[in-house]
Amino acid sequence: MAFISSGYNPDKPMEGRISDIGPRHFGEYLPPVIKKNFGKWDYHEIIEPGILLHVAESGDKTYTVRAGTARLMSVTHIREICEIADKFSGGYVRFTTRNNLEFQVETEEAAKELKTYLNGQTFPGGSHKFPVGGTGAGVTNIVHTQGWVHCHTPATDASGTVKATMDVVFDDFQNMKLPAPVRISMACCLNMCGAVHCSDIAILGIHRKPPIIDHQYLDNLCEIPLAVAACPTGAVRPSKVEIDGETYKTVAIKQERCMFCGNCYTMCPSLPLSDGEGDGIAIMVGGKISNRITKPAFSKVVVPYVPNEPPRWPTMTKVIKKILDTYAEDANKYERLGDWANRIGWERFFEKCELPFTEHLIDDFRDPAYYTWRQTTQFKW
Amino acid sequence: MAKHKTPLLDQLESGPWPSFVSDIKQEADARAKNEKGLDYQIPVDCPDDLLGVLEMSYTDGETHWKHGGIVGVFGYGGGVIGRYCDQPQMFPGVAHFHTVRVAQPNGKWYNTELLRNLIKIWELRGSGLTNMHGATGDIVFLGTTTPQLEEIFWELTHDLEIDLGGSGSNLRTPATCLGMSRCEYACYDTQELCYNLTQEYQDELHRPAFPYKFKFKFDGCPNGCVAAIARSDLSFIGTWKDPIKVDQEAVAAYVGGEIAPNAGAHAGRDWGAFDIQKEVVDLCPSNCISYEDGKLAIDHKECVRCMHCINTMPRALKVGDERGCSVLCGAKAPILDGPQMGSLLVPFMEVNKDDDYQAIKDLIENIWDWWMEEGKNRERIGETMKRLGMAALIDAAGVPVDARQVQEPRHNPYIFWKAEDVEGGWDRDINEFRKRHQR
Ligand code: HEM
Ligand code: HEM
Ligand code: HEM
Ligand code: SF4
Ligand code: SF4
Ligand code: SF4
Ligand code: SF4
Numbered sequence: 001m002a003f004i005s006s007g008y009n010p011d012k013p014m015e016g017r018i019s020d021i022g023p024r025h026f027g028e029y030l031p032p033v034i035k036k037n038f039g040k041w042d043y044h045e046i047i048e049p050g051i052l053l054h055v056a057e058s059g060d061k062t063y064t065v066r067a068g069t070a071r072l073m074s075v076t077h078i079r080e081i082c083e084i085a086d087k088f089s090g091g092y093v094r095f096t097t098r099n100n101l102e103f104q105v106e107t108e109e110a111a112k113e114l115k116t117y118l119n120g121q122t123f124p125g126g127s128h129k130f131p132v133g134g135t136g137a138g139v140t141n142i143v144h145t146q147g148w149v150h151c152h153t154p155a156t157d158a159s160g161t162v163k164a165t166m167d168v169v170f171d172d173f174q175n176m177k178l179p180a181p182v183r184i185s186m187a188c189c190l191n192m193c194g195a196v197h198c199s200d201i202a203i204l205g206i207h208r209k210p211p212i213i214d215h216q217y218l219d220n221l222c223e224i225p226l227a228v229a230a231c232p233t234g235a236v237r238p239s240k241v242e243i244d245g246e247t248y249k250t251v252a253i254k255q256e257r258c259m260f261c262g263n264c265y266t267m268c269p270s271l272p273l274s275d276g277e278g279d280g281i282a283i284m285v286g287g288k289i290s291n292r293i294t295k296p297a298f299s300k301v302v303v304p305y306v307p308n309e310p311p312r313w314p315t316m317t318k319v320i321k322k323i324l325d326t327y328a329e330d331a332n333k334y335e336r337l338g339d340w341a342n343r344i345g346w347e348r349f350f351e352k353c354e355l356p357f358t359e360h361l362i363d364d365f366r367d368p369a370y371y372t373w374r375q376t377t378q379f380k381w
Numbered sequence: 382m383a384k385h386k387t388p389l390l391d392q393l394e395s396g397p398w399p400s401f402v403s404d405i406k407q408e409a410d411a412r413a414k415n416e417k418g419l420d421y422q423i424p425v426d427c428p429d430d431l432l433g434v435l436e437m438s439y440t441d442g443e444t445h446w447k448h449g450g451i452v453g454v455f456g457y458g459g460g461v462i463g464r465y466c467d468q469p470q471m472f473p474g475v476a477h478f479h480t481v482r483v484a485q486p487n488g489k490w491y492n493t494e495l496l497r498n499l500i501k502i503w504e505l506r507g508s509g510l511t512n513m514h515g516a517t518g519d520i521v522f523l524g525t526t527t528p529q530l531e532e533i534f535w536e537l538t539h540d541l542e543i544d545l546g547g548s549g550s551n552l553r554t555p556a557t558c559l560g561m562s563r564c565e566y567a568c569y570d571t572q573e574l575c576y577n578l579t580q581e582y583q584d585e586l587h588r589p590a591f592p593y594k595f596k597f598k599f600d601g602c603p604n605g606c607v608a609a610i611a612r613s614d615l616s617f618i619g620t621w622k623d624p625i626k627v628d629q630e631a632v633a634a635y636v637g638g639e640i641a642p643n644a645g646a647h648a649g650r651d652w653g654a655f656d657i658q659k660e661v662v663d664l665c666p667s668n669c670i671s672y673e674d675g676k677l678a679i680d681h682k683e684c685v686r687c688m689h690c691i692n693t694m695p696r697a698l699k700v701g702d703e704r705g706c707s708v709l710c711g712a713k714a715p716i717l718d719g720p721q722m723g724s725l726l727v728p729f730m731e732v733n734k735d736d737d738y739q740a741i742k743d744l745i746e747n748i749w750d751w752w753m754e755e756g757k758n759r760e761r762i763g764e765t766m767k768r769l770g771m772a773a774l775i776d777a778a779g780v781p782v783d784a785r786q787v788q789e790p791r792h793n794p795y796i797f798w799k800a801e802d803v804e805g806g807w808d809r810d811i812n813e814f815r816k817r818h819q820r
Contacts, residue, residue: 002420003528004505008535013455019537020583025482026572029492031561039561039570043696046645054563064563070401072523074408074428075500077507082493093496095489095513097558097607103548123403125394136646143516148438149431150464150480150523152446159401160393167396175781177649192714194516198611198722230759261716269448276442289611291603293666294691296610298720310439311389333652334689335645335665368719 012209028318031104033062049174050132051111063111064102067118067130068141068166068173071099072149072159074239080121080129085259090116098141098183100134136176139169139324144186145192145193147205153262154188155279157306161316165203169324179340182324183288188337190261198287200337201320202299209278211259211271215241219249222268230267233257259365280307281316284336285323297338302350321354326353345380383409384426385433389440405432419505423474423523427508430474431524434466436695450747452479452527454534458589460545461530465787470545473762478508478524479534481533482546484579485520487572488511488559495541502536517596518556519546523574544583550593550759552585558606559597560619565695567601568619568704569732577738591749592765593754602700603688609709609723613744614762616709616723617732623701625690629699632657632677661690670769706746711763721763722772726778728785744778751777770797 009015032036034078037056044054064232081101085093087112089103091324096102105111121129134140142165145151145326165184172178187194188205195200218224228236228251239252251271253264265269265301283306287299302323306315323337341349351355385405393402409428412421424430434445449463462480469476483499499520503509506525515521525533527651537543546554555578558564560571578597579586585595598609601619609616634640635655641648642655657677662670669683670690677697679690679814691698708730709723730740751774755764766774800807 001422004420004422004532006532006535007539008531012530012820013531015540017455019456020545020587021538021542021544021563022580022586023576024486024495024541024543025576026388026486026490026562028491029488029495034490034562039567041563041565043565043615044644045641046648049649053396054565054773062563067514068399070399070404071514072401073513074404074411075504075511076411077404077440078496078500078511078513082496082717083494093493094493094559097489097511097518097556099754122683123394123400123407125400125403126396127394127400127403128397129399131397131399136643136648138649138734145516146512147447148435148444150446150478152444153466154444157435160390160439163393163396163398163400163402166398170397173398175649176646181646187714191716195608195612195714197720198608198715202408207630217647250505260799263717265448266814274443278444289605291605291610291687292692293664296605296722298722308442311392333647333660334693365719379648 023376029092031062031090033060034104035107036060038302039063046136046176047108047111049138049176050135051108052110052135061106063105063108065105065111065114065118065132066096066134067101067132068128069099069101069105069130070159070163071141071144080104084114084118084130084253088117088209096141098134099141100132100141107221119205126273131170131174137178137180138174138176139172139178139182139184141173142166142186142203143194144190147188148310151188153191153265153273155274156188156281157205157310158186158188158205160311161203161313162279164312164317167322168321172324172328178324178328179333180336182327182337184320185336191266196284197289198289198296199297199299200285200288201323202284202287203316203320204282204284205279205283206305207260207262207273207275207279208305209273209275210235210253210255211264211273213250213253214270214272215248215250216243218251221270224249224251227251227264227271230263232261232263233259236264269283276308280305282306283316283319283323286341288336288338292336293334294336294339301356301361302336302353304358322355323353346367347380383432385436386430387432388458388634390432390436402432405510412509422506422529422532423508423524425474427474427478427524428510428656430466430472431478431508431510434468434472436473437468437471441796446478449479452530453790454530454545455462457545457587459547459551459587460550463549464524465480469634475508475524477526479527479530481522481525481530482515482517482548482553482554483520483522483537484544484546485514485518487555487557487575487579488562489514489518490559490562491627499543502541506533506536511648512616517553519554522566539556543586545585550589550591551587551595552582552591553596554586555579555595555597556607558601560599560601564601566604566691567803568621568700569601569706570734571599571601571617571619573734574617574732574738574741577734578741581742585749591753592760593759595749603686604692611712611722612714613712614710615748617706617741618709619704620686620707620729621704622699622729623703624751625679625684625701628697628699628701629676632694633675635694635697636675638693640696644695661693697799705729708741710748710778711761711766713761713763717759718764718767719783721761721767724766725786726775727780729782744780748774
């Protein structure tokens, strides 16, 4: 492997350096019909699952074909996307916020032809490469984080839990038979890089054991005051220990105060939390972001813990499927999952979804907890 | 031939949803074959080793990535996230495996020329694996070694005129919905504003100077397709002031069943004939719609612009013409103090390209000045405003106080009056007081 220089000269790092130029302007990448009718769209329709029609004030029409992806994608896979775009959509392609692909085509026939083509592409292992769907009152692609593929704090995998879930709800990705859109999100630790705190259904990796303290290394690797300050519950304090006759500066942790957030680990690598038995998943439901009819809402924890069961997380997918099916059966048209639960009452939600209510579901974290307790005698048996 | 046995991961190759395992395997094969004869700049077998280390995580239920060290390109504090494997002897291909964040074109439109140029760099100098895209919105190149970082940056900036995104305690890569490019609901040009602010604040993006991360997101309307209200420290959400425009003929076509409601979003199931009373009038959260004698009327003063009626009948109802955005502040995920939704700071703001969005920039800079002064280390602005109060933020932002900023007035009378609020101030003379009151 010979080193290939790009032109960068490490001896003169500033020579010819270009910085702070930001992204390219999006205008360079708009398909002609999009560019021409920018800001002048009249209305849209979903022709069939995965195919949208947009009609401009000028009368111009464009058809969008939407397909799911695994988000993690190789350059070989992206090259294949480019070939499809060159062949079908004039060399343009778009990614959505939820990691779907979108191709613009000119006619309904072309859209259907492209849909058939995309649905026909499979990996040797059997899965689709570009399944078409993700529109309207259904489940669209799951936004998710890095998990065991690439992050240092995950309590579970992201790509695997998402694959397992999407396999189970695939029918709802390709059809539009739910009462309203259902957004599923996944984050592999409480940092929630995937912002699952406002999703209809959320998969969240959680730790359940306090950090292990690597006393002999801690002082070399970490700033003790930073680790102490990082703990939101004040569980960490400076301390000293003696090991084999030597005294080390380190920290002590009041374990009963730990809520397993991993902040201390972020500040100090000598405080790892990961644990094969301790880690797993919490399931949250009923969040939303849109202002449609009801206000945006936070997701609520309805299952405090299911164990990690790689590769397919069967307990987790069973719970998700049950919640989704119960909602689909019971909710009114246009009613988001959380609005349905609010209407029937959460006590009913647990009953209908056959989920046990445990003490772990009663909030005990600071002030906001109070607003989740019931301050009325209106409740249901 | 696969380098490592991956019996658990192999089970994720079946099932309909695209398999990331199959894709990584295909990349591993392509690199092993190397039909183009590339002189790969990082270990050829890194996709194999990534599968190997992931299989190990699947077996023992724990991550095998170490805490990131400080790596990056010269002069930047963000854009690269250091990553090292904790079993380097078993998986040397991914011993050093840093993430590079690359600025995406706003709205995530691409042509194949750009995509091919991006992957060309990453095929040669990285793992060949990406996230399209990360949750914040940027392109994520997964896995390279330290000596390649400057080379990648050089090629991105010189050959593609593209920069790195943000990471660390700075402005993160701003993200936007597709807005006016393909959505009739967009109340302002989200992409242009996103682009403009991204360019304006390049320094803040690349050189951490804030207490913690800061995110802008731009939604063209209250539907919130990039989730601005939940995921950004400052959310710019399109809105309007004047009446919703009603086309009565199209309303009749919905009622008559000629046009499917909600743009056909419910087509997968038989919900019965469209019932305008039940599906629109009764669901309006502010009860401001009526439908009598075949005419739809909206008492627009009472409308809260929730979008429901418009979403349900997009061909009959259009957002008004006096458009701008609402600005909300302080959304964040639960770490540290629990989740926060953005709180309404400015109910309506013009989005004016002609003066280069000056009003928005003034607002942003006022808020940053306050937060940089008052915010504690690793405190999101949502936490600062919770600690010091919404009124303090409003004051710092230099915007008027408005009943719209609250859901309801305060519950307690513990008002922090200031001396200047009270006639005569706070300085009083005890001797004067004693003239009126005996000890
Ligand atoms: C202690 C706090 C946090 C730490 C140490 C942390 C760390 C990280 C790291 C290491 C990554 C990169 C993962 C990778 O690409 O390998 C990341 C990505 C990200 N983080 Fe965080 N994070 C923290 C808090 C948060 C919070 C509170 C949010 C959201 C409110 C957030 C949102 C994100 C997003 C959106 C991404 C992009 C994820 C992606 O690329 O898919 N992070 N974070
Ligand atoms: C023509 C383009 C689009 C239209 C007309 C549109 C319309 C809507 C509507 C009506 C809602 C509210 C749903 C409800 O609460 O009942 C919504 C929500 C949403 N849309 Fe879109 N959308 C468009 C494009 C997109 C795209 C391309 C994405 C990304 C894949 C997207 C992502 C979302 C998300 C994440 C939400 C959920 C917000 C929540 O959780 O409440 N939208 N959109
Ligand atoms: C800074 C705030 C307050 C101060 C300094 C204060 C002071 C006092 C004092 C000195 C008394 C006794 C008066 C007496 O000798 O008869 C009193 C009585 C009382 N206060 Fe307050 N108070 C405050 C706030 C409140 C609030 C917020 C409430 C109700 C929400 C409240 C409810 C009462 C009641 C009901 C009594 C009568 C108790 C009784 O006579 O049995 N006070 N307060
Ligand atoms: S959610 Fe947590 S574990 Fe997952 S990528 Fe973000 S910081 Fe890492
Ligand atoms: S995991 Fe969180 S709560 Fe527990 S000790 Fe660390 S910082 Fe404190
Ligand atoms: S947020 Fe509104 S304007 Fe933007 S894409 Fe969604 S529906 Fe359209
Ligand atoms: S936008 Fe919402 S509040 Fe306004 S009239 Fe329509 S349904 Fe009612």
